Amino acid sequence: MMHHVSMRSNPKSRKTALAAWTTWMSWRFSVRSTTSGSSSGPDSLHRTQELSSDSCEKPPHTPVMLKEVLHYLDIHPGQVVLDMTFGGGGHTKEILNTIPEVTVLALDRDPAAFSLAQRLAEQHSGRLQPLLGRFSELEALLLKMKIKLGGVDAVLLDAGCSSMQMDQSERGFSLSMDGPLDMRMDGERYPNMPCAADVVNALDQQALASILTTYGEERHARKIASAIVEARSVYPITRTQQLASVVAGSFPAAAIYARKDKLQRPSHVATKTFQALRIFVNDELNELHAGLCAAQAFLRPGGRLCVLTFHSLEDRLVKRFLKGDDLSTLHQRRFPRRKRGEVGEEVEDRKKDGQNVHWIPLRRKVIVPQMEDVKENPRGRSAKLRAALRC
Numbered sequence: 028m029m030h031h032v033s034m035r036s037n038p039k040s041r042k043t044a045l046a047a048w049t050t051w052m053s054w055r056f057s058v059r060s061t062t063s064g065s066s067s068g069p070d071s072l073h074r075t076q077e078l079s080s081d082s083c084e085k086p087p088h089t090p091v092m093l094k095e096v097l098h099y100l101d102i103h104p105g106q107v108v109l110d111m112t113f114g115g116g117g118h119t120k121e122i123l124n125t126i127p128e129v130t131v132l133a134l135d136r137d138p139a140a141f142s143l144a145q146r147l148a149e150q151h152s153g154r155l156q157p158l159l160g161r162f163s164e165l166e167a168l169l170l171k172m173k174i175k176l177g178g179v180d181a182v183l184l185d186a187g188c189s190s191m192q193m194d195q196s197e198r199g200f201s202l203s204m205d206g207p208l209d210m211r212m213d214g215e216r217y218p219n220m221p222c223a224a225d226v227v228n229a230l231d232q233q234a235l236a237s238i239l240t241t242y243g244e245e246r247h248a249r250k251i252a253s254a255i256v257e258a259r260s261v262y263p264i265t266r267t268q269q270l271a272s273v274v275a276g277s278f279p280a281a282a283i284y285a286r287k288d289k290l291q292r293p294s295h296v297a298t299k300t301f302q303a304l305r306i307f308v309n310d311e312l313n314e315l316h317a318g319l320c321a322a323q324a325f326l327r328p329g330g331r332l333c334v335l336t337f338h339s340l341e342d343r344l345v346k347r348f349l350k351g352d353d354l355s356t357l358h359q360r361r362f363p364r365r366k367r368g369e370v371g372e373e374v375e376d377r378k379k380d381g382q383n384v385h386w387i388p389l390r391r392k393v394i395v396p397q398m399e400d401v402k403e404n405p406r407g408r409s410a411k412l413r414a415a416l417r418c
């Protein structure tokens with residue numbers, strides 16, 4: 028009954044909420060849903076296996092900046108490599124197929140990716156060791172396997188989510204396909220962890236706006252949060268396309284595709300909302316920080332790290348971590364501008380200043396994909412690669 032009271036108190040908002048609800052309902056009945064049911068259980072693993080079982084099929088995820096990653100990791104025969112984000116296994120497969128006698132420890136928090144890694148491990152007797160868990164659980168997992176601190180030669184962290192996750196509508200990551208509003212990368216492991224629907228239906232307007240601002244860098248966060256609160260007072264928001272309609276409903280029709288992505292293609296006005304919810308639901312930035320700390324602990328001196336990121340929040344965090352900034356005090360101080368000159372000189376200067384130096388960048392500038400690679404794999408268009416050597 029609560030929602031009727033709030034709707035009666037504000038006829039304008041009632042109109043907006045009803046408009047969003049009507050769009051959503053008419054969409055539901057006019058378009059055949061691509062999927063139904065929930066993401067949990069062995070079903071989703073089965074679908075992932077189907078996706079990859081035929082070697083003639085498109086790989087479940089096209090690895091981003093493969094040449095560049097292999098170049099900067101500079102892996103030698105017999106070395107131990109840690110792939111912290113196995114995903115569809117694109118980077119790992121290339122490492123196993125091109126460098127003799129390497130051992131790859133392959134982590135992923137998603138049980139579907141872990142199951143793919145287990146299948147690949149069967150073809151590479153002992154050279155691939157799959158690990159199921161989050162970056163924040165990695166230290167315990169590696170110590171349990173008797174991997175010592177400083178015992179790894181190269182680490183790859185390819186942040187964000189995989190095409191396997193994005194393309195399965197029942198995982199709820201994609202705004203272009205209808206599915207349950209889930210977005211959890213490891214909901215199967217932690218079924219009680221809140222999903223995106225829990226977030227949009229439970230948090231108050233201010234908290235929602237703050238999530239959209241912080242994790243989506245969304246300029247219209249307050250307007251969108253208000254539309255969500257009004258819409259859910261009529262009907263809980265449980266589907267991806269329903270949320271996309273609610274967000275779209277708070278903008279004039281001409282604005283819905285007015286934003287452009289990096290390739291100047293029209294981008295839906297709810298894209299940043301989806302990004303923000305995904306980051307929040309999976310605690311991605313804290314996880315990324317935990318992953319970088321684990322890489323720092325397990326890489327040997329002289330070992331190499333490659334980190335691929337896909338939006339500015341991630342890249343900023345990686346850049347500052349590699350510089351040795353204390354990330355817990357980021358908001359309290361302004362960082363001095365980088366000095367001109369050689370990277371090596373700069374590291375020496377910082378050591379003289381008594382700063383903790385754990386990393387030497389292998390390239391001063393961030394590395395971005397080649398245009399032809401972006402054309403072939405547009406999902407990699409916003410990738411940024413940072414490569415560094417452990418001191």
Ligand SMILES: C[S@@+](CC[C@H](N)C(=O)[O-])C[C@H]1O[C@@H](n2cnc3c(N)ncnc32)[C@H](O)[C@@H]1O
Nearest residue numbers: 090112114115116117118135136137161162314
């Ligand atoms: C971009 S995909 C990796 C793709 C992979 N490099 C390939 O070539 O197929 C990112 C993967 O990292 C996993 N992931 C994201 N955050 C994680 C975390 N905190 N701990 C472990 N795995 C994580 C996701 O589940 C996803 O499978």
